[in-house]
Amino acid sequence: MTEQPQARLAETYAEVEDALLSRWPETKLEPSLDRIEAFLDLLGNPQTAYPVIHLTGTNGKTSTSRMVDTLLRGLDLRTGRFTSPHVEKMSERISVDGEPLSDEEFVAAFNDVAPYTHLVDEQESHPLSFFETVVAMAYAKFAEAPVDVAVVEVGMGGSWDATNVADGVVAVVLPIAVDHAKYLGDSPAVIAVEKAGIIKAGAVAVLAEQEPDVSAVLADRIAEVGATAARAGTDFGVVSRQSAVGGQLVSLQGLRGRYDELFLPLYGAHQAENAAVALAAVEAFVGGSAPLDDELVRAAFAQVTSPGRLEIVRTGPTILLDAAHNPHGAEATAAALEDSFTLDPLVGVIGVMGDKDAEGLLAAFEPHLAQVVVTQNSTDRALPAAELAVVAREVFGEDRVVVEPRLADALDRAVALAEDGSGGGSIAAGGVLVTGSVVTVGEARAMLRPSRRRGEQ
Template sequence: MSPELREVYAALLERAPENRIEPDLSRIRRVMELMGDPQNSYRSIRIAGTNGKTTTARILERILREAGLRTGRTTSPHLHSPTERIAIDGAPIDEEGFLQAYRDVEPFAQIVDAESQAAGGPPLTYFEYLTAMAFQAFASAPVDVAVVETGLGGTWDATGAVDPDVAVITPVSLDHQEYLGDTIAEIAGEKAGILTSEAIAVLAEQPYQDAADVLRERVAELGAEASVEGQQIGVLARTPGVGGQMLSLQGIAGRYEGVFLSLLGEHQARNALLAVAAAEALLGGGTSPLDGELLQAALSSVTSPGRAEVVRQAPTVLLDAAHNPAGALTLVQTVRENFRFTRTIGVVGILQEKEADDILEVLEPLLDAVVITRSSSPRAIPADRLADIAREIFEDEDRVLEQESLPDAIQIAVDLAEADGDQFGGVVVAGSVTLAAEVRDLLGVPEEV
């Protein structure tokens, strides 16, 4: 990160943090208005949900690029650099592009900050400013379509400045209750805020009936056109294989047999389904199927760093950004389906606002032992505190090791996986996006995003 980028990013971080919602779209709408509403110069697809948003966005964008469109993509959080949050044609903008987007927004942000504070309100938040930067960068490129992942919720998320052509909602579960509500129904209501009467809705099958009911009722109220997993669309079959899985999918307009997806896990097949349906909705209004060769080229080459990602062999080190109980459960299922480890060692670090005990309870049956550590994030739970929680859950103290230093924690886990000459042990890293990013750095994984 250059000194200038470091300075700009520090200025962004001085604003209200990403994990805090200001329930008001007036600031982002005002700054967009002052800038000439650049977000209206291209088509858009908006994605909300608890888990699977980033991967769905990446798969969808890959399909649209294969179809010949110039794409913008904004996702969060980032793994290594804030430039990852704004991608054009599948690649993060370079530092100069990021800095230019910041400069383009700056004079208008100053006006909105002053107006809001004069009225007793807050200045633009960190996420609002970054969202404005993304929308401006896409207009400057220019792109044909933007794939826009919400930050938190949907109703009050800054990405609501766009008027999407397609709205996608992935599975909804408990997360960020302090901002979105204590119940599944309340959280689903926030996510449903991205739905509009004009946008074609693509909805995942929901793990909770309350979420499904809320989304169905919202679609009915709006009179929106909707395709729902398990009804109009679905994963018809899938066969796990080396480096991915073979899929048969029923989209809105077509059936696609024998398509290889270069990602592991049932959840990734379902993410791919949502992406396919959203692409059909955007490209042909849901009436024209995608070209089979186009789809094969896209799905066979898609990547999703930090999501069920193998980052080392001998022993296998698999890392995942799972940071809530639903994500942890998906990870457990993916490991059991795709790997036959003779012993499985976990490396776990979790942030303070997350449900650490629930995450550990989900992971416990998978792990022969766990090394408790922490990332460099100031929000990370100290290793000794997290280890105390883990000992209560794992019951056998010998299964829980504590190591504050992440490099040492990784080495301990590798040594345990290879103990007694075992060549088939594995290491599973989970608990937070920051932990996944730092392990990628430690193991020298290229910043492929």
């Protein structure tokens, strides 16, 4: 009898990163919950130890998760939060009490589950993936903490997503559009069938505004499992919003009451809509008929952050980072640029993944960018800059496209173009938008924020 391989415990963050990345990548999918269910069973099913607020949708999941988390902590609840992908560092995906795990905590979380990984690998027809392993780490860590509630963002889709072994008492469905078409389908209605899978029996389904055919799919699922629906535009929503220095002032109608002139330090109508969804999700979780405390809500929204979502990382010229990576997200970002910024010229630095709708994304930004510097991030999945340039020239025209394959060079070139186009004044009116992929934004963020404190998000 041959001896089976045993998981080696890690001593450093780098060793954990290497061990996780050696597993199936997030982009390689085999639609089954068998592996993650077997894994969590060996771990004692930690995902049943606390209530879960589960979020799906095409865009806005991470920002909304962070808002939900902040509101819950304002209620003196201990929270766990799982989001993906990460912007700069893998450990960002797992947070407790609003803070990502430290390197030491991340190593400990890995070592808690590592002894069981090979047991599952041996039993199943496919080995555990990177994503399944990190999901198990999160669920186990939340049980160990222990948390009062976990805020969990799906990785992709819903029904077959590894996070879906947990049954959310609140299921949040953010706007559904086309993304990951190869895996999820090529129309919002088809994709909605997969995403609706997070809505479980007895749950409250908090639904952002959707296209009519998507709404019909979600309504069918809610009726099928006996869930309760709370719909944006009917049961809650944005009453008003106006741009303000550093963000916007929003008035929200919740499920339990109205909350006026809340400062939200994020930009764009889409973030106001995310805030309304987050508020409704927390009200649904808390239950009862009384509104949440107004000052609590006000204080919570005022401290929300969402790295890489129209985040200003430098001024003179202004450099914005935004993780938009599909046409739907790009359209929301473009509208926010028009709404909240007066940067002239605005130069884009764009690097996308090879499986994304690059033409649709570029078209959404074209009216707002004076020029675009096409580039690529460091991953194998990145669309080569030369190939992206071909698409960009079709959208922007030859004269407005610059090619810089190295991201660092692209940033330097874009800053120079923004400064030159601003007339050379002491305070540059131009700006740079880095976008196209979470990875591109994460790598740019690391280059542009080298002096930030260790662990700061």
